[in-house]
Amino acid sequence: MHQAKLLPANGPPPARLRTVYQIFRGTTPKLYWTKAFMDPVIMPRHRVIVLLAMQNSLSTTDNLCKRGFHMVIRCVLCFKAEETAQHLFFACEYSSCVLQALFTWQGFTRRHLSLNHELRRLAQVTGKNIRKKWANCTLGAAVYNLWAERNAQIFQDTYRSSDQLIYVTKNVIRVRVLAYMNGLTNEVVSISLAL
Numbered sequence: 001m002h003q004a005k006l007l008p009a010n011g012p013p014p015a016r017l018r019t020v021y022q023i024f025r026g027t028t029p030k031l032y033w034t035k036a037f038m039d040p041v042i043m044p045r046h047r048v049i050v051l052l053a054m055q056n057s058l059s060t061t062d063n064l065c066k067r068g069f070h071m072v073i074r075c076v077l078c079f080k081a082e083e084t085a086q087h088l089f090f091a092c093e094y095s096s097c098v099l100q101a102l103f104t105w106q107g108f109t110r111r112h113l114s115l116n117h118e119l120r121r122l123a124q125v126t127g128k129n130i131r132k133k134w135a136n137c138t139l140g141a142a143v144y145n146l147w148a149e150r151n152a153q154i155f156q157d158t159y160r161s162s163d164q165l166i167y168v169t170k171n172v173i174r175v176r177v178l179a180y181m182n183g184l185t186n187e188v189v190s191i192s193l194a195l
């Protein structure tokens with residue numbers, strides 16, 4: 001008696017488990033910026049703010065108005081436009097000045113356009129050297145410090161000029177990158193920044 005065959009000799013090859021899984025999962029676009037964004041040189045709190053900004057989940061005044069809060073939606077950094085995440089980090093006069101200075105410091109002369117654009121640009125910086133770490137660290141520190149400055153102006157009634165913020169942000173980046181390259185811990189970085 002012949003044993004029953006599972007598939008005819010000339011039929012299609014058996015489906016592989018991986019192929020079936022991919023069909024059910026569907027295709028997902030590759031996130032070009034993940035590697036740069038997950039670089040441990042970026043401080044965890046900086047990464048959180050960049051992620052929230054990318055998702056437009058920060059409590060900017062336009063987002064709060066959408067949730068039913070009534071408030072003036074002018075940007076507190078420039079008082080010239082409505083405060084949205086896109087404006088706050090890339091279109092604002094104050095932020096543009098800070099970001100342009102930081103990017104020029106790194107040797108980039110192109111104008112910054114959006115958070116997505118900058119993450120794409122970071123992903124294109126190649127190598128594992130200090131320049132790559134510097135580039136990855138800069139965007140996180142810039143976005144975090146701009147958000148912190150906006151909050152300080154609203155909630156603590158303090159003000160730092162764009163030059164002051166550039167100076168502070170450069171220091172944060174310098175300490176963080178050098179500490180990372182020398183294998184120092186986050187605690188050492190925090191102490192160095194407090195000194």
Ligand SMILES: [Zn+2]
Binds near residue numbers: 075094
């Ligand atoms: Zn503004």
